[in-house]
Amino acid sequence: MIPVKGFSGQKVAVLGLGRSGLAAARALHAGKAEPVCWDDNPAARELAEAEGFVCTDLCRHGSFDDIATLIVSPGIPHLYPDPNPIVAAALEAGVPVDNDIGLFFRSFAGPEWNNYDSPPRVIAVTGSNGKSTTAALIHHILTEAGREAQLAGNIGRGVLDIDPGGDGSVVVLELSSYQTELARALTPDVAVFTNLSPDHLDRHAGMGGYFAAKRRLFAEGGPDRAVIGIDEKEGAFLAGQLAEGRADDRVIRVSVARKLTGPGWQVFARKGFLSEYRKGRQAGSIDLRGITGLPGAHNHQNACSAYAACRALGLAPRVIEDALHSYPGLPHRSQIIAEVGGITYVNDSKATNVDSALKALSAFKKVRWVCGGLEKEGGVAALNAATDQVVKAYVIGREAANFAMQLKADALVCTTMSEAVEQAMKDAQPGETVLLAPAAASFDQYDNFEQRGEDFVAEVRQRLLE
Incomplete structure (x- = not known):
């Protein structure tokens, strides 16, 4: 405590x-x-x-x-x-x-730190999608590297429940916009911004308020190093605001959309390969394609952000690479639950908005897509950009009929998870993936996304045993 x-x-x-x-x-x-x-x-x-x-x-x-x-x-x-x-x-x-985040930052440091060879450090991760995976991945890398590390915040333990920091220890925090917008103290050593896409817009009165809530972690906190995903305009703007010039390596820019160049510090992924450049020279490279716990471009973005944060703490590229290969993935986030008869079953119940569902769909080919739930502001029409990947959609939720009508893909209104899984598994052919990526909140049928994912997993496993 x-x-x-x-x-x-x-x-x-x-x-x-x-x-x-x-x-x-x-x-x-x-x-x-x-x-x-x-x-x-x-x-x-x-x-x-x-x-x-x-x-x-x-x-x-x-x-x-x-x-x-x-x-x-x-x-x-x-x-x-x-x-x-x-x-x-x-x-x-x-x-x-x-809030509790503000209390944590004002209370974490103690007089015993004066006797430490290396004071405890705090890495804080925020963004729209991937922040849980990025935070968990950073924690995994640190632990595999032999560093004392604790995972807390919006994942793991509550921030005030953790143990006091030890000599050279690291606390990894996942912070939502609800947490960053109110905390009166925000002073991480390393702050990570994964990406930004529309979410929680009613709570923040639109995208401007939503971005402002995320931005507070950097503007109020003044981290020693900032890892910024720049594939959206907000991230590019934030990186520009924080950097004093092109060569300012206090800002590490991250992309999965393009190669990054220049005299600063960059980490990017292209065609499954992570590259680190610093001062115009390559400093590291990792082949991400064979890492089963991180499938798809969206997870490659998470890998880049985690890699950059750990490099900011001085970990060597090869130490990070070894840890990436042993990362098991998080439940409900591109979680491969079975591969039977040439068919892969994937639980991504955490894909609660359109952008995260699109990224989940892009990670697989020939998808039998279980989707639907409580729609968020803006509708689901943008999902049609992934039509080529979808063999058929199986729509659940109280709004299933309306959800299905907005899709260009062949869609079957199932309403319940049981019916959707039964139909998808009956239709699936070798080489295809049965994927739960709802693109909607869970609260019309479930208490939370975890419960929805657990239901999907239980339905699949029950039928595989029949």
């Missing part, structure tokens, strides 16, 4: 008592603050009270009269589309609003 500093003897309100909220309450208590907790869900309050925390309805008049700060869980809106009433009350009372 990371005890929170700066609030000893003060009351700190905690709104939202899920994983991050409860961890924040524990860490505040460990730092001798007095947590005052609230969640609209009675079951969540019961869990907090069972740990000895006081739960007080923060909507009551005068609730913030003696509160030093309000800590808000990521899923609770504080500005768009409308601020939560409790957040609005805190702001009206002049109470600062923060």
Whole structure:
């Protein structure tokens, strides 16, 4: 646990008592603050009270009269589309609003660091797609290289649940836009921006607000090194803002769309080969084509970002290459679950938006595509760019008929995962891939994308055993 500093003897309100909220309450208590907790869900309050925390309805008049700060869980809106009433009350009372990420960055360093040969480092990863894989891959590479490393944030453990940093250790954080937009402290040593595509637009009032939330990690944090995917205009703009000139190697530019040249520091992938150039000379090269845990161009982008972040910490190219080959991949992200009778079965339930689904489809040929769910803003017409890869689509979700009507590919309305998997497996031929890449949120039928992916895996495995 990371005890929170700066609030000893003060009351700190905690709104939202899920994983991050409860961890924040524990860490505040460990730092001798007095947590005052609230969640609209009675079951969540019961869990907090069972740990000895006081739960007080923060909507009551005068609730913030003696509160030093309000800590808000990521899923609770504080500005768009409308601020939560409790957040609005805190702001009206002049109470600062923060989150667990802000508490972590203000509390992680300790006096014991003065005795370390090498202080702990923090790598923070954000972006629209691939940030979980990139963060997990960085953690895997560091661990395989013998470095003490912890994975936290939007993946792994809560940031305040991790152990204090040891001599030469590294914390790898995956940070969503919900986390970066509110944190009052953001000071990573290395910050990674994977890419940007439309997502969570209602929460951020459009693409400008969404990009601004991601950009805070770099503008507020001032990392020693920034790894920036520049294949979208926002990434190219961000890299340009951070660099003092063409040769400024504090910015490492990443691309999977083109070869990068110039006197700076670049990492790019073309035709399955990763290349690193620095000061106009090649410094490393890796053949990514045979790495089973990283299929497709989108995973090659993740590999480039992870490679660059680890190079920024001084790891050798060959050490990184060896670790890439042993990376098993993450569940629900281009996860190969079976290869039977010449047919490959892939679970990419994390492909919850159009851009991530397009990238998943581009990684395979002759796809029997299980898709659908709760559509996000902007519709799904852009998916038709991948029509050539799709043999047939099998559409699930309460909006399955409308989803299917927007596709140019041959589409079958199945509604349920069970029917979609049954039909796809019945139709599939050797050389084809049955791929779950929904291009939509899961909340119309499932609690989360993990549950949806687990259902797909269970349906496939059950039928393979029949």
